Amino acid sequence: xxxxxxxxxxxSRNFGDLVVLDxxxxxxxxxxxxxxxxxxGSGKTTLLRCVVGADRPDSGEVLVQGRRADExxxxxxxxVAAALDDIDxxxxxxxxxxxxxxxxxxxxxxxxxxxxxxELGLEPARDQLPVTLSSGQRRRLALASCFVRPRRVLxxxxxxxRLDVRGRQWLADRLLRERAAGTxxxxxxxxxxxxxxxxxxxxxxxx
Amino acid sequence: MTAGPATVTDTLAGVPTARQVRTHLRKARSRHHDxxxxxxxxxxxxxxxxxxMYGWFAISASRDxxxxxxxxxxxxxxxxxxxxxxxxxxxxxAWRALRALGPLLVxxxxxxxxxxxxxxxxxxxxxxxxxxxxxxAAGTAALxxxxxxxxxxxxxxxxxxxxxxxxxxxxxALALSVVAQSSRSGxxxxxxxGAVPMAAAAVITTxxxxxxxxxxxLPRPATTPTIALVALAVxxxxxxxxxxxxxxxxxxxxxxxxxxxxxxxxxxxxILLDPSLLANLVESRRWRRIGRVRSRRFLPGPxxxxxxxxxxxxxxxxxxxxxxxxxxxxVQYxxALALPGLAGAAQxxxxxxxxxxxxxxxRAVSRSPGLRRALGGSDNLLRGIHVVVPAVGAGLWWLxxxxxxxxxxxxxxxxxxxxxxxxxxxxGTRPPIDYGGATVNTPFGMIPVDLLRQGSxxxxxxxxxxxxxxxxx
Numbered sequence: 001x002x003x004x005x006x007x008x009x010x011x012s013r014n015f016g017d018l019v020v021l022d023x024x025x026x027x028x029x030x031x032x033x034x035x036x037x038x039x040x041g042s043g044k045t046t047l048l049r050c051v052v053g054a055d056r057p058d059s060g061e062v063l064v065q066g067r068r069a070d071e072x073x074x075x076x077x078x079x080v081a082a083a084l085d086d087i088d089x090x091x092x093x094x095x096x097x098x099x100x101x102x103x104x105x106x107x108x109x110x111x112x113x114x115x116x117x118x119e120l121g122l123e124p125a126r127d128q129l130p131v132t133l134s135s136g137q138r139r140r141l142a143l144a145s146c147f148v149r150p151r152r153v154l155x156x157x158x159x160x161x162r163l164d165v166r167g168r169q170w171l172a173d174r175l176l177r178e179r180a181a182g183t184x185x186x187x188x189x190x191x192x193x194x195x196x197x198x199x200x201x202x203x204x205x206x207x
Numbered sequence: 208m209t210a211g212p213a214t215v216t217d218t219l220a221g222v223p224t225a226r227q228v229r230t231h232l233r234k235a236r237s238r239h240h241d242x243x244x245x246x247x248x249x250x251x252x253x254x255x256x257x258x259x260m261y262g263w264f265a266i267s268a269s270r271d272x273x274x275x276x277x278x279x280x281x282x283x284x285x286x287x288x289x290x291x292x293x294x295x296x297x298x299x300x301a302w303r304a305l306r307a308l309g310p311l312l313v314x315x316x317x318x319x320x321x322x323x324x325x326x327x328x329x330x331x332x333x334x335x336x337x338x339x340x341x342x343x344a345a346g347t348a349a350l351x352x353x354x355x356x357x358x359x360x361x362x363x364x365x366x367x368x369x370x371x372x373x374x375x376x377x378x379x380a381l382a383l384s385v386v387a388q389s390s391r392s393g394x395x396x397x398x399x400x401g402a403v404p405m406a407a408a409a410v411i412t413t414x415x416x417x418x419x420x421x422x423x424x425l426p427r428p429a430t431t432p433t434i435a436l437v438a439l440a441v442x443x444x445x446x447x448x449x450x451x452x453x454x455x456x457x458x459x460x461x462x463x464x465x466x467x468x469x470x471x472x473x474x475x476x477x478i479l480l481d482p483s484l485l486a487n488l489v490e491s492r493r494w495r496r497i498g499r500v501r502s503r504r505f506l507p508g509p510x511x512x513x514x515x516x517x518x519x520x521x522x523x524x525x526x527x528x529x530x531x532x533x534x535x536x537x538v539q540y541x542x543a544l545a546l547p548g549l550a551g552a553a554q555x556x557x558x559x560x561x562x563x564x565x566x567x568x569x570r571a572v573s574r575s576p577g578l579r580r581a582l583g584g585s586d587n588l589l590r591g592i593h594v595v596v597p598a599v600g601a602g603l604w605w606l607x608x609x610x611x612x613x614x615x616x617x618x619x620x621x622x623x624x625x626x627x628x629x630x631x632x633x634x635g636t637r638p639p640i641d642y643g644g645a646t647v648n649t650p651f652g653m654i655p656v657d658l659l660r661q662g663s664x665x666x667x668x669x670x671x672x673x674x675x676x677x678x679x680x
Contacts, residue, residue, distance in 0.1 A: 077325045088318070106325065
């Protein structure tokens with residue numbers, strides 16, 4: 001039996017009487033890229049936050065490789081890499097130290113760090129502290145945190161935000177390589193070019 | 208060549224222990240600054256010394272004040288029962304604070320770069336839990352001693368039992384709040400645990416006030432059941448600690464980071480001397496919990512009429528403000544019974560707090576030039592409209608609490624009531640803090656005089672009103 005990399009079943013989230021997510025369900029096999037589409041305020045970010053465990057849904061469940069996606073489960077954290085807009089930085093750690101920390105905490109070594117730095121154009125900023133980075137560089141650092149560690153599912157919230165033209169081209173290329181490597185990618189995006197270039201499935205919410 | 212996705216053959220193979228990640232992080236961070244453990248311990252020592260010295264001074268002064276003729280004589284049981292009610296209310300509020308903070312939390316940076324990894328959650332949180340447990344027990348032990356000393360206890364053995372009771376209940380509350388943090392959303396028991404002491408405090412206060420005003424007063428029990436409190440608290444703390452340790456692996460990212468936002472806002476508000484930073488977060492959380500409201504058209508009329516309706520509507524959607532306004536009436540009646548000589552001063556302070564709860568609209572228009580531009584009209588007109596609700600609320604509150612104070616000169620009550628509205632207005636229209644103001648170098652360090660001046664806008668006038676009441680009332 002083939003197990004989907006990511007399954008969302010009947011996910012609902014309310015803020016008081018306001019229904020943000022109403023019974024959202026979908027599945028995403030390994031090696032596929034899905035985009036969550038919907039107008040502003042339709043709950044795209046809330047959906048991604050519920051999937052990674054940054055927010056608690058009121059009902060429904062998320063499965064990662066057939067396993068209930070409980071954020072407290074180390075196996076789930078090992079499988080799911082995410083770059084949402086709530087990322088923060090240690091003010092006293094450099095760019096390269098942030099990435100080495102993630103790689104180390106996931107049981108890896110620093111080997112992929114230099115490659116990812118080069119790929120994302122962060123080499124000149126490798127020793128800079130976060131406060132000195134531009135918003136685009138911070139975005140690249142957040143994305144880099146996903147690529148220096150093992151992953152089977154990748155969750156990205158509007159990854160194209162604050163990236164320049166070359167950065168967006170790199171992003172599309174990177175996502176295609178993730179797909180080729182068998183990673184399931186779920187992203188929210190408003191960039192039609194990126195969506196047309198990489199996406200296999202469209203999940204519409206808030207219609 | 209570019210890095211491809213690493214393989215996940217065995218997802219947890221080679222993952223370091225929590226201690227190893229913590230050490231890695233600490234070493235990396237310590238390379239960029241020289242803040243040693245000795246510095247931290249030194250700061251902690253100064254803090255403990257400061258709190259101990261001034262805390263004991265405050266207790267002694269309060270004890271002298273309670274025994275002084277200025278405060279007046281209360282019925283024997285009144286202060287005892289009201290102290291119990293105050294402790295219960297404090298316990299309920301402390302539980303809510305623990306729940307809002309977590310109490311376990313990790314900073315957003317730690318969440319993003321360390322605890323998002325498959326590091327053992329229990330091992331990561333255990334040192335924090337132990338630290339919090341010891342801190343809570345020590346803090347509430349000191350509180351127990353302070354309360355006993357305030358109640359006239361000086362026997363070292365009795366003070367020791369009070370400390371043990373405080374430590375036991377503090378540790379139990381902390382441990383159980385960790386269990387609550389790990390429980391699934393929708394569980395009712397954490398809400399009930401917070402509500403029961405608050406409800407008990409309200410019932411005790413009501414009974415004391417009614418019996419005090421219309422009866423002979425409640426008798427004070429022959430002894431305070433401190434030993435029974437210890438006997439209850441110690442096993443509860445032990446059981447709570449066991450449950451909390453077992454619950455640590457289930458404490459999830461959602462609750463760990465939510466508390467961190469509160470802690471961060473509280474720390475920033477303290478450092479920058481700007482409580483509005485914390486108040487804004489609390490307010491945004493409150494409105495987020497409500498989520499959706501029923502929108503209705505305003506009754507036709509001039510612009511000020513619509514703004515006034517909006518301010519009243521805001522109050523209806525925030526009923527806890529009205530609840531606190533009403534609860535403060537009961538508090539004033541209780542204060543008048545317990546501290547009859549200070550009833551007038553208490554009325555001024557509580558009236559200010561009651562009116563301040565109603566200044567949500569005033570604060571909203573005052574802090575946002577963009578909102579004022581969008582609404583149109585002069586700033587004074589907008590502020591004038593939004594002071595109507597607090598002024599009416601303060602006036603009504605004052606009338607309802609008039610029986611608690613001796614009538615002084617005829618001019619005094621209206622003057623103080625108007626002064627309270629003015630103080631609430633000044634606090635509500637406080638502009639964003641400007642950090643470029645003057646600081647003065649004193650033997651106690653740099654004092655940001657201008658920050659203190661800006662922060663005291665409102666409370667400073669309140670202090671003047673209290674002095675007026677004390678000397679002329």
